[in-house]
Amino acid sequence: MASVRFERRIGAPADRVWALVGDPARIVEWFPGVLEARVEGDRRTLRLATGIEMPERILADDPRTRHFAYRLESDLVRFHLGTIDVFELGPSDTLCVYATTVEPDTMALVIGGATDEALDAIARLSEGGSG
Template identity: 35%
Template sequence: MTTLRSHAVLNVPAAEVWEVIRDVARIASWFPAMSSSTGDDRHRTVVLGDGSTLEEDIVTLDDTRRRLQYRAVGGDLPVTSHLGTVDVIDLDADRTIVVYSTEIEPADLAPAFDAAISEAVAGLSGFLDRGSRRQAATAHS
């Protein structure tokens, strides 16, 4: 099994980051390689930018540990084994590290998954900043 890992330190409280990550049905809002996503706390469907779909079961959604795990169980890609894990860890009151790990087979899918996940994790800070600015503008309206 090929193992991938990306991480980012964000200048955002862990609770704010976790609210985004735990909203499993809306992953496409912050994950650039996805064009849409739907689902609930047990299952989600994502549509990738090329139109391919992935069906995923939510394995763990732990608000105490701020951990999300999901498994690809179907869709258009030839995934034979997959487990994604996202951990949101507070470093202090205003800083968080997000660690996104993936185990995947076959190995030839790993480079595409790695690039997409790395881009998504790197972009989380900007996504959260845009959300904070929108909320502030709404509050002042």
């Protein structure tokens, strides 16, 4: 198993950042290559630009601790756990941490690159005031 972790310091209130990442359907706004997100209970299905559908199970979506966790349930991986945590450092100072553990290890490179880009988009959207 391999793990990747990226973080961004974002010049926006933590509640604004959380509004963007804590809503499972809004992933289409900030995760590269995701065109559609269908959410039903603790299930989320992503449709990618490639046409592939990626089923996920939402494990945690806690606005109190600003913690989101999900597991990819696809034959592309033997194991996957993704977490996003939003920490308030100050009134308009937020740390957003996106971590993924995955097997096979080679998928960590692919997912890692996408999560790094996702954090850039989260920062851009949050700092721009929409979210």
